[in-house]
Amino acid sequence: MEHVIEVRAxxxxxxxxxxxxxxxxxxxxxxxRTELLRSLGGSYREMEAEGVLLAVISLEVxxxxxxxxxxxxxxxxxxxxxxxxxxxxxxxxxxxxxxxVTGRTVLACLDGDGRPRPLPDALVPAD
Amino acid sequence: MEHVIEVRAxxxxxxxxxxxxxxxxxxxxxxxRTELLRSLGGSYREMEAEGVLLAVISLEVxxxxxxxxxxxxxxxxxxxxxxxxxxxxxxxxxxxxxxxVTGRTVLACLDGDGRPRPLPDALVPAD
Amino acid sequence: MEHVIEVRAxxxxxxxxxxxxxxxxxxxxxxxRTELLRSLGGSYREMEAEGVLLAVISLEVxxxxxxxxxxxxxxxxxxxxxxxxxxxxxxxxxxxxxxxVTGRTVLACLDGDGRPRPLPDALVPAD
Amino acid sequence: MEHVIEVRAxxxxxxxxxxxxxxxxxxxxxxxRTELLRSLGGSYREMEAEGVLLAVISLEVxxxxxxxxxxxxxxxxxxxxxxxxxxxxxxxxxxxxxxxVTGRTVLACLDGDGRPRPLPDALVPAD
Numbered sequence: 001m002e003h004v005i006e007v008r009a010x011x012x013x014x015x016x017x018x019x020x021x022x023x024x025x026x027x028x029x030x031x032x033r034t035e036l037l038r039s040l041g042g043s044y045r046e047m048e049a050e051g052v053l054l055a056v057i058s059l060e061v062x063x064x065x066x067x068x069x070x071x072x073x074x075x076x077x078x079x080x081x082x083x084x085x086x087x088x089x090x091x092x093x094x095x096x097x098x099x100x101v102t103g104r105t106v107l108a109c110l111d112g113d114g115r116p117r118p119l120p121d122a123l124v125p126a127d
Numbered sequence: 128m129e130h131v132i133e134v135r136a137x138x139x140x141x142x143x144x145x146x147x148x149x150x151x152x153x154x155x156x157x158x159x160r161t162e163l164l165r166s167l168g169g170s171y172r173e174m175e176a177e178g179v180l181l182a183v184i185s186l187e188v189x190x191x192x193x194x195x196x197x198x199x200x201x202x203x204x205x206x207x208x209x210x211x212x213x214x215x216x217x218x219x220x221x222x223x224x225x226x227x228v229t230g231r232t233v234l235a236c237l238d239g240d241g242r243p244r245p246l247p248d249a250l251v252p253a254d
Numbered sequence: 255m256e257h258v259i260e261v262r263a264x265x266x267x268x269x270x271x272x273x274x275x276x277x278x279x280x281x282x283x284x285x286x287r288t289e290l291l292r293s294l295g296g297s298y299r300e301m302e303a304e305g306v307l308l309a310v311i312s313l314e315v316x317x318x319x320x321x322x323x324x325x326x327x328x329x330x331x332x333x334x335x336x337x338x339x340x341x342x343x344x345x346x347x348x349x350x351x352x353x354x355v356t357g358r359t360v361l362a363c364l365d366g367d368g369r370p371r372p373l374p375d376a377l378v379p380a381d
Numbered sequence: 382m383e384h385v386i387e388v389r390a391x392x393x394x395x396x397x398x399x400x401x402x403x404x405x406x407x408x409x410x411x412x413x414r415t416e417l418l419r420s421l422g423g424s425y426r427e428m429e430a431e432g433v434l435l436a437v438i439s440l441e442v443x444x445x446x447x448x449x450x451x452x453x454x455x456x457x458x459x460x461x462x463x464x465x466x467x468x469x470x471x472x473x474x475x476x477x478x479x480x481x482v483t484g485r486t487v488l489a490c491l492d493g494d495g496r497p498r499p500l501p502d503a504l505v506p507a508d
Contacts, residue, residue: 172451
């Protein structure tokens, strides 16, 4: 399962080197996850309202080339693995077909009190 | 009542013009309010835990000169007015005695459900 | 002259009260200005590359009701005034026709060294 | 070489789960690097002014437990490796001696035009 969104780099997201600050890409990854879930008919907002939280427990980012202010970028989010309690996503950000940044996250499922709980059945990756 | 804190401008807070982005100063104002309250023996964190929220309902900022990466700035926060339900603060950010940015906020007191409520007695400005 | 964009509230933009943090709206205002200029055939990115900078010198925001995570909002940006050296914009953010946040900014035109300069002719508001 | 700084979690840095958003820790890591360099007599700001840039090319973060609003945290930054062209740092964020978040970054040295260049001699890790 994968999903592609467009992201426009904001001025506020760029730093004195004139490029998108390296801490911004994981913010976009989170948007990619939200939209991947929406494309499957789900909603993080509704999940949270029902006390099902997804917390990032691991993040990796590789920066190949920088994005710049006003770039209209393409972010591909892929559900790359998981289990009954974790989800793994992979990310590829590109500009005009050129890969700029790649990443990977692992999310754990928590209840409203921050304790681990199984993923809702609808989110458990198929074998 | 007033309180002064030091703020070091972070790289991530600066934009392609090489200066602190204009949306960062209100983040620092919030830090100033937190520390003003702490200097008086209070704690926003404890207030929130007790269901007393302070929401910004008005913000004004005047930008006289920019702060830059790594500047060690001085932020003066003053409780400049208020009533039983609102607090008004004024801010002055300076570098080596030179005024860079000034601001003003009005906060309203809300309960845990987001409804207006009176300020705790300890926070009501004296006449 | 005015222009409307859609903005989706990001998770990272929300705070422990569960609402969009008050410092995020001015980031969206900046996006609104960028897109208003684009709708007129201009580009801030190209302007900056040519050494024409627009710096915010004044900001005002009124918070009527909060936006929440995942809200799909409508932001109307209007060029509300100006002169040969300044531009004034007004903003109105709404959700399903309900006004949440309004704002106003004044921008000054600077050259590449941060000194005031006249606006490019194409940006000077008509009388 | 290592250096420890204190970091106070800001309200704006926390998300609707009531904890510091996972994208904030790498911002703090950058502060740790800045202060490690300062403790050694150096200055990123002066380096940049001289056209020596350090760009993050790799980031890894492991989230063991969340930090919360107003926590006064301890961040240890260690120069953990490097070469003539790269620097590797490790990070450990803790609260009252309890480890919350760990991370690692690799930085490459660039010139003012964004091209790779050797590190200044003073920054090359000793064998």
